[in-house]
Structure formats: C-alpha cells, structure tokens
Amino acid sequence: MPTAKIRITLKPTVLDAQGAVVARALQSLGFEEVQGVRMGKYIEVELEEGGDTQARVDEMCRQLLANPVIEDYRIELE
C-alpha cells in the first residue's frame, strides 16, 4: 500500500512566530547553537494502489492539506 509523506512548511518570506518562540526556548535551555527554527506540518497518507498517485496527492495538498498562499509542500511517495 503506497504511503505519501508530505512536509508542509511556511514560505520563507512568511513570519514564523511559533518558530521564533521555539528558537528562544531552545536557547534558554542552553542550546546556544540554535540560529533559527521553522515549524511545519508532517502528514502521512496511506493510499490504495492504482492511479496517478503523485498527481492525486498534489491535488489533496492544494484542496485541503496545505494553504498554497503561505505554505510550500513536498511530497515523497513510498
């Protein structure tokens, strides 16, 4: 059964307030080597065999999983 592994990240130009907070939290825990943090989503979708899986998963991202205005997504099929 194919699995699509999707990583959704904010576009580089979009301010990531949550990431900035996590970066500061890590630094205050003693991880001074942290330069920056970007938070995203990771989604695994289990699929039935058959069809053009890459195109279908791309359509799922555009319709529901990601917000293409402010987010980028990368799809890996396994």
Place this chain on the structure above:
Amino acid sequence: MPTAKIRITLKPTVLDAQGAVVARALQSLGFEEVQGVRMGKYIEVELEEGGDTQARVDEMCRQLLANPVIEDYRIELE
C-alpha cells in the same frame, strides 16, 4: 550552516483523532483511495557549525520538541 530536519509523529498505538478527521474530509472531497492519515510535526532547526550535532538535536527533541511518551521522532542532518 547545518540544518536538522525533524519529523515528529504519534506512536502507532496512539489514537490520532485529527488524522481520522482529515482522512474523512479527503474521502468526502472525492479522494476515496485514502485509507488513513497520520498527522505530525515537521521542524527545521538551523545550527551553528561544530559539536556533536546529532546528539545535541536528539537532546532538544527529548527536552522540548517532542513528547517521548506518545511521540516518535526522526532526525535528518543536512
């Protein structure tokens, strides 16, 4: 500058209510091939050079980024 790419997922035995809702939403949008969805987090951490990066990022996951009781995490360094 090294970047750690961290994928955090719920352990397979933990109920993923959000994933179940997203799976149903995809099916009702016409993606009937969807068998299941698991939601997770994706975090990119930019680091300064030097030190045992893998061990440090592992420590960040255990102390702050993940909840090792219910979550698994995978670290890729680039």
